[in-house]
Structure formats: C-alpha cells, structure tokens
Amino acid sequence: MSIYLKLIWAYLKIGLFGFGGGYAMLSLVQSEVVKNGWITNQMFTDIVAISQMTPGPIGINSATYIGYVSTGNVLGSIIATLAVVLPPYLLTLYASHYISRHSDSTIIKGAFMGLRPVVVGLIASAALLLMNKENFGIAGSSENLISIALCVASFCMVYFTKIHPIFVIILAGIAGFFLF
Amino acid sequence: MSLTKNIYLQLWLTFMKIGAFTFGGGWAMISIIEREIVDNHKWIEKDEFLDLLAIAQAMPGILAVNIAVVIGDRLKGIKGSMAAAIGTILPSFVIILAIAIFLTPDTIKNNEVLTRIFKGIRPAVVALIIAPVITTARAAKINWKTIIIPITVAGLIYSGLPVVSNPILYIILGGIGGYIYYTHVTLKQRKEGE
Numbered sequence: 001m002s003i004y005l006k007l008i009w010a011y012l013k014i015g016l017f018g019f020g021g022g023y024a025m026l027s028l029v030q031s032e033v034v035k036n037g038w039i040t041n042q043m044f045t046d047i048v049a050i051s052q053m054t055p056g057p058i059g060i061n062s063a064t065y066i067g068y069v070s071t072g073n074v075l076g077s078i079i080a081t082l083a084v085v086l087p088p089y090l091l092t093l094y095a096s097h098y099i100s101r102h103s104d105s106t107i108i109k110g111a112f113m114g115l116r117p118v119v120v121g122l123i124a125s126a127a128l129l130l131m132n133k134e135n136f137g138i139a140g141s142s143e144n145l146i147s148i149a150l151c152v153a154s155f156c157m158v159y160f161t162k163i164h165p166i167f168v169i170i171l172a173g174i175a176g177f178f179l180f
Numbered sequence: 181m182s183l184t185k186n187i188y189l190q191l192w193l194t195f196m197k198i199g200a201f202t203f204g205g206g207w208a209m210i211s212i213i214e215r216e217i218v219d220n221h222k223w224i225e226k227d228e229f230l231d232l233l234a235i236a237q238a239m240p241g242i243l244a245v246n247i248a249v250v251i252g253d254r255l256k257g258i259k260g261s262m263a264a265a266i267g268t269i270l271p272s273f274v275i276i277l278a279i280a281i282f283l284t285p286d287t288i289k290n291n292e293v294l295t296r297i298f299k300g301i302r303p304a305v306v307a308l309i310i311a312p313v314i315t316t317a318r319a320a321k322i323n324w325k326t327i328i329i330p331i332t333v334a335g336l337i338y339s340g341l342p343v344v345s346n347p348i349l350y351i352i353l354g355g356i357g358g359y360i361y362y363t364h365v366t367l368k369q370r371k372e373g374e
Contacts, residue, residue, distance in 0.1 A: 015240065029196060041336030047285070050285060050288050052203070052302075053294050053295075054275050054276060055200050056235035056273075061272055062216065063279055068219045068281065073283075074277065077273070077276075085242065088246060089245065089249055091241070091308050092235070092241065092304040093253055093258065093261055094236055094260075095239055100229060111356075112362055113359075113361065113362050114356070114357040115351065116227075117320050117333075119230055119316060120330040120349045121350065122333060123309060124331075125208075125347070127309040128338040148303070149254075151303035154303065154308065155307035155310055158307060158311045165215055166201045168307075169201055169308070170358055171303045171304075172304030173300050173304075174300070175294045180296040180299045
C-alpha cells in the first residue's frame with residue numbers, strides 16, 4: 001500500500017474515533033503513527049512539544065507534521081490534514097442540520113436540557129486536567145507560584161474586564177519571558 | 181444581527197484569529213469564541229452557544245474544528261461552516277508546515293525564549309478555560325440543585341478511572357436523562373399549570 005493511502009487510512013481513523021478534543025486524541029495518534037514506523041516515540045514526544053508551542057489543535061498539528069515528514073512533500077501534509085478533518089466535518093454538519101430541523105421535537109428539547117449542565121462539567125474537567133505540573137510546575141516551587149499568579153491574573157482579566165482573551169495570552173507570554 | 185455582504189470573509193477572518201491564538205486545543209477556544217462571536221459580533225446568543233458546544237463535543241473529530249463547523253453552519257449554512265473550519269485550520273497548518281520544512285524539532289523544543297514565553301502562556305490558557313465554566317453555568321441556568329451534575333461529571337472525568345472518565349458517557353447520559361426529565365417532569369408540570 002502506498003504511503004499516501006496509509007496516511008489517509010491512519011488519519012481517517014484518528015478523526016473518526018477521536019473524541020473529546022486535544023490530548024484525549026493523543027494516544028490514538030501515537031498508536032497509529034508510531035505503529036506505522038513513520039516516526040519514533042522520541043519524535044512523537046517532539047511533536048507534542050511543538051504542538052504545545054504553536055497554535056492550533058494538536059490533531060491538526062500532528063497530521064500536518066507527520067504528513068510532511070513521512071512523505072517528504074507538502075501533498076502528504078494536505079492529504080493527512082484533510083483525512084483527519086473531512087469525515088468529522090461531514091458528520092458534525094449533518095448533526096447540526098438534523099438538530100436545527102428538529103429543534104421543536106420533544107427528544108431534541110429534552111436531550112439539550114440534560115446536555116447543557118453536562119457541557120459545563122466537561123469544560124470544568126478540561127480545566128482540571130490541565131492543572132498539572134507540566135503547566136504549573138512542581139507544587140511549592142517558585143515556578144509553581146508564578147504560574148498560579150499568572151493564572152489568577154489572566155482569569156480576572158478575562159472574566160471581570162473587557163480585555164480581549166487574545167491580548168491576555170500575549171500579555172501572559174510577555175510576563176513568562178520576563179519572569180521565568 | 182449585523183451581517184454584512186462579506187459575512188463569509190468575516191467568518192473566515194474571525195476563525196483564523198481564533199485558530200491563531202488557540203493553544204492547547206478546542207476548550208481553550210471557548211473564551212475567545214465567546215468574546216468574538218457572542219459579545220462582539222453578537223452572531224449568536226449565550227444559551228444557543230452552549231447547545232452548539234454540546235453538538236460539537238458529541239461528534240468525533242477535532243473539537244476546535246467541530247466548534248467552528250457548528251457556528252459557521254448556524255450562521256450561514258454549509259458555506260459558512262467551510263469558511264469557519266478553513267479559518268480555524270489554516271494558521272496551524274501553515275505554521276506546522278513551515279516548521280516541518282525549515283526547522284528540526286530541536287530548534288523549537290530547546291529554544292530558551294520560546295520555552296519561557298510558553299511557560300507564561302500555559303497557566304493563562306487554563307484561566308481561559310476556567311472563565312467559560314462560569315459563563316456557561318450561567319447560560320445553562322445552573323442552580324443549587326442542578327450544580328451536582330457538572331460537579332459529578334467533572335470529578336469523574338478527572339478521576340481517570342476506567343469507563344467513568346470517558347466524556348462520551350456523559351453526553352449519552354445527559355441526552356437520555358434530559359429527555360426523561362423533560363417528558364416526565366417539565367411537560368407534566370406545564371399541563372398541570374394549564
């Protein structure tokens with residue numbers, strides 16, 4: 001099987017079976033691309049590190065990067081990225097249309113009544129899971145204290161003021177440069 | 181709604197801005213999207229935004245892209261969803277491709293300046309996810325009785341235990357539970373009220 005077909009197959013699976021966004025998808029990406037021998041475990045760790053230092057969803061980042069590295073050309077990048085994006089795109093679009101067409105049905109109304117508090121919990125779980133030593137340093141260290149202060153300050157700016165969240169990210173980056 | 185002729189261009193640019201400043205995946209987008217789409221452009225209402233998030237989360241794939249798709253579709257149908265999705269993907273595609281072509285992983289990973297900048301950004305990203313917990317709780321009209329639902333969901337996912345830490349479980353239970361509550365309690369109360 002050509003490398004392109006393998007890429008498409010691997011990223012179709014990652015797109016269709018990856019739920020939950022971000023790091024929840026990582027183990028799936030890892031098992032697919034390392035198993036195929038496209039990259040080593042060490043390279044995979046590198047890609048995760050790069051993803052943390054560049055914008056965008058890690059699913060896209062890994063597809064673009066591995067698509068290029070495994071084929072040596074831009075076409076590989078495009079193909080892998082499309083493979084991971086297109087099937088969920090179509091499914092989500094279909095779900096969105098279906099739900100808005102049936103927005104008056106008892107099932108949809110009832111389901112969303114239950115889903116709303118669940119989504120709040122899902123966002124809270126994402127925040128909890130990111131409160132780890134990779135993001136905040138080892139508890140009690142000076143790095144840890146600065147990180148907590150930055151988090152609290154950022155929260156206050158986003159929640160209590162009209163300062164744009166993008167500007168808060170930029171400020172936090174500048175603060176990080178001078179404080180760490 | 182202030183929909184100008186160039187709504188597709190606006191959608192594309194807005195989501196490109198969102199994509200370019202989203203670090204750490206789809207959840208971190210929510211604050212930025214809320215500010216851009218709900219507060220600034222007033223394209224959708226807060227409670228509707230919450231329903232769209234539920235759809236995006238329930239579908240497989242990359243959360244950030246799914247969020248773009250549902251919002252783009254709600255505003256301008258299929259073409260709108262394409263504009264929003266391409267906008268979200270493009271910044272990371274271009275940046276990662278440039279890194280793959282011109283740099284080795286080590287130049288990024290061991291760059292001292294970048295490392296320091298991102299040590300500052302990561303805690304801010306967490307703050308960007310905590311803020312919408314509160315704003316969505318308000319939009320969902322969470323009260324002292326229903327607050328048990330998000331707390332249980334968040335706690336069990338955080339626990340990392342098998343089965344109960346899978347978010348999909350709560351999408352399914354939330355949908356079924358909501359339907360049962362709606363048909364057995366809400367509709368009956370309404371009938372009795374009539």
